[in-house]
Amino acid sequence: MLELKNITKIFNPDTANEKVALDNLSLTLEDGDFVTVIGGNGAGKSTMLNAVAGTFPVDAGSIIIDGEDITKLPEYKRAKFIGRVFQDPMTGTAADMWIEENMALAMRRGKSRGFSWAINDKDRRIYRQMLSRLDLGLEDRLFHKVGLLSGGQRQAITLLMASMNHPKLLLLDEHTAALDPKTAAKVLTITKEIVEEEKLTTIMITHNMKDAIAYGNRLIMMNAGKIILDIKGEEKAKLTVEDLLNAFAKAGSDGAANDRMLLN
Amino acid sequence: MDFMNWLAAMPGAVAQGMIWGIMAIGVYITFKILDLADLTVDGSMVTGMATCAMLMVNGWNVWAAMGVAFLVGMVTGVVTGVFHTVMGIPAILAGILTQLILWSVNLKIMGKANQALPARNFDVLVTQLRKYESLVYLALACVIIVAALYWFFGTRYGMSIRATGCNEKMSRAQGINTSFNKVVGLALSNGIVAFSGALLAQYSGKADISDGRGAIVIGLAAVIIGEVIVSRMGHNFVIRLSGVLLGGIAYYIVYQTVIFLGLDTDLLKMLSALVVAIFLAIPYLKKTYFKRPVIEQKGEA
Numbered sequence: 001m002l003e004l005k006n007i008t009k010i011f012n013p014d015t016a017n018e019k020v021a022l023d024n025l026s027l028t029l030e031d032g033d034f035v036t037v038i039g040g041n042g043a044g045k046s047t048m049l050n051a052v053a054g055t056f057p058v059d060a061g062s063i064i065i066d067g068e069d070i071t072k073l074p075e076y077k078r079a080k081f082i083g084r085v086f087q088d089p090m091t092g093t094a095a096d097m098w099i100e101e102n103m104a105l106a107m108r109r110g111k112s113r114g115f116s117w118a119i120n121d122k123d124r125r126i127y128r129q130m131l132s133r134l135d136l137g138l139e140d141r142l143f144h145k146v147g148l149l150s151g152g153q154r155q156a157i158t159l160l161m162a163s164m165n166h167p168k169l170l171l172l173d174e175h176t177a178a179l180d181p182k183t184a185a186k187v188l189t190i191t192k193e194i195v196e197e198e199k200l201t202t203i204m205i206t207h208n209m210k211d212a213i214a215y216g217n218r219l220i221m222m223n224a225g226k227i228i229l230d231i232k233g234e235e236k237a238k239l240t241v242e243d244l245l246n247a248f249a250k251a252g253s254d255g256a257a258n259d260r261m262l263l264n
Numbered sequence: 265m266d267f268m269n270w271l272a273a274m275p276g277a278v279a280q281g282m283i284w285g286i287m288a289i290g291v292y293i294t295f296k297i298l299d300l301a302d303l304t305v306d307g308s309m310v311t312g313m314a315t316c317a318m319l320m321v322n323g324w325n326v327w328a329a330m331g332v333a334f335l336v337g338m339v340t341g342v343v344t345g346v347f348h349t350v351m352g353i354p355a356i357l358a359g360i361l362t363q364l365i366l367w368s369v370n371l372k373i374m375g376k377a378n379q380a381l382p383a384r385n386f387d388v389l390v391t392q393l394r395k396y397e398s399l400v401y402l403a404l405a406c407v408i409i410v411a412a413l414y415w416f417f418g419t420r421y422g423m424s425i426r427a428t429g430c431n432e433k434m435s436r437a438q439g440i441n442t443s444f445n446k447v448v449g450l451a452l453s454n455g456i457v458a459f460s461g462a463l464l465a466q467y468s469g470k471a472d473i474s475d476g477r478g479a480i481v482i483g484l485a486a487v488i489i490g491e492v493i494v495s496r497m498g499h500n501f502v503i504r505l506s507g508v509l510l511g512g513i514a515y516y517i518v519y520q521t522v523i524f525l526g527l528d529t530d531l532l533k534m535l536s537a538l539v540v541a542i543f544l545a546i547p548y549l550k551k552t553y554f555k556r557p558v559i560e561q562k563g564e565a
């Protein structure tokens with residue numbers, strides 16, 4: 001379904017700040033995989049997701065979705081295949097636009113937009129229905145600006161938007177990291193529900209090892225732009241935080257970068 | 265101040281205000297909707313004036329002349345848009361470059377620094393010689409423009425332009441070609457600005473190479489004044505655009521009044537700029553100097 005072949009991404013090449021963020025990285029996802037990704041700060045997790053989404057071109061390698069090579073496709077064209085939720089709740093929605101307008105924008109992702117009126121009553125009924133599943137009372141607030149909502153509400157709406165039109169791939173980059181624990185738990189629950197109901201192939205970056213173990217059918221650990229651990233199915237079900245910490249220590253990565261991981 | 269004289273000057277002030285209000289709607293599209301500061305308008309305004317005047321002098325019908333002025337204005341916006349999105353030049357600089365290009369282009373269009381378009385000799389739509397009739401036409405133009413833009417920005421495509429100005433990263437993630445949308449927005453904006461230029465050339469009976477100097481400041485002033493006027497009337501798009509038109513009218517009423525009060529007209533551009541500077545600074549000043557300490561609130565879903 002998704003194939004990353006020997007991806008390399010170097011930031012600021014040929015300067016003192018040169019940084020190899022992805023180092024000849026390869027990864028193949030099966031249809032319906034729900035992969036959690038962990039790794040220390042600067043391991044290259046976000047860079048991997050952004051490379052798939054097309055935020056920047058990669059320096060080497062190819063990205064293939066369902067047999068189609070999308071390596072050269074601009075970001076906005078890849079959006080046809082990909083739904084995304086970002087770490088910052090501000091990023092995934094247009095703050096000055098209404099809830100229904102944000103949803104209408106997402107509803108046309110990957111489709112032509114044209115000059116028909118953007119929202120009609122039938123659309124509204126659909127949006128209300130989708131929002132009511134969140135159980136946050138947002139179905140009565142279609143005409144509210146998204147900017148007035150809390151971070152958790154915004155992330156929940158972004159999730160809905162990202163999962164519209166059944167994307168081939170859902171990319172979640174620490175999408176609960178900016179939320180307080182209770183809200184984060186709620187958004188994670190919604191995530192799980194949507195991913196399971198829609199059977200979405202998903203990559204979720206998290207700094208919480210417990211979440212990484214509890215969610216999904218596959219776990220990847222990254223370090224220095226490489227995948228250093230890849231555990232699936234049965235084996236993943238038996239995984240403990242202890243195991244992960246050991247794997248991490250064995251990778252011999254430097255301690256400072258891992259403080260945040262250890263704290264979780 | 266002679267009140268009756270002042271009153272007699274009002275229809276003219278309102279007419280000019282409407283013309284500049286239309287121009288300010290162009291500015292609104294870039295400044296407010298696209299979140300870009302576009303300085304092309306100082307040039308494209310005159311391009312509209314020059315195009316309309318030259319075509320009419322060469323025997324064109326006024327409607328056709330205004331239509332062509334609109335289209336040529338759109339081209340000027342495309343030039344700035346390509347500078348910005350394809351060549352990666354910051355928007356302000358891209359606008360300044362086009363503005364300078366247009367200075368030469370406008371001279372070439374007219375063949376000299378100014379062109380007369382006397383209403384006595386040409387079948388113009390609006391003119392200061394027939395103020396009341398002009399007001400009707402201008403009001404009609406305003407209604408049509410506001411209605412057309414209300415429709416346009418309410419369509420799926422128009423909404424994607426609004427999203428582009430609101431959150432570019434989100435827009436791209438939702439499959440929106442933000443670069444293309446910026447070019448389209450700049451084209452539309454400058455088309456409207458050139459159209460207002462075409463009206464101004466008819467109204468004042470001339471086109472002059474330096475008529476556009478500081479147009480952006482007047483446009484911004486109208487946008488800002490308009491915002492204040494309709495700030496308590498809701499967020500409906502029609503109300504916002506009407507506010508911009510009212511802003512243009514208010515600007516010209518104040519302008520006339522100031523002249524009647526005997527203020528040195530040489531100082532008017534400076535005063536306009538200072539007023540705009542103050543209003544633009546308000547959000548920043550509020551944030552920096554009047555910020556009360558807020559307790560950080562975590563989002564509760």
Ligand SMILES: Nc1ncnc2c1ncn2[C@@H]1O[C@H](COP(=O)(O)OP(=O)(O)OP(=O)(O)O)[C@@H](O)[C@H]1O
Nearest residue numbers: 011012019021039040041042043044045046047048
């Ligand atoms: N746009 C950029 N320009 C320069 N360097 C970058 C850029 N983006 C990322 N990097 C560098 O690439 C490396 C990988 O960053 P990345 O954001 O992928 O890490 P991460 O695994 O997501 O870490 P975190 O857990 O902190 O989010 C880091 O050293 C980072 O400083």
Ligand SMILES: [Mg+2]
Nearest residue numbers: 045046047173
């Ligand atoms: Mg990251």
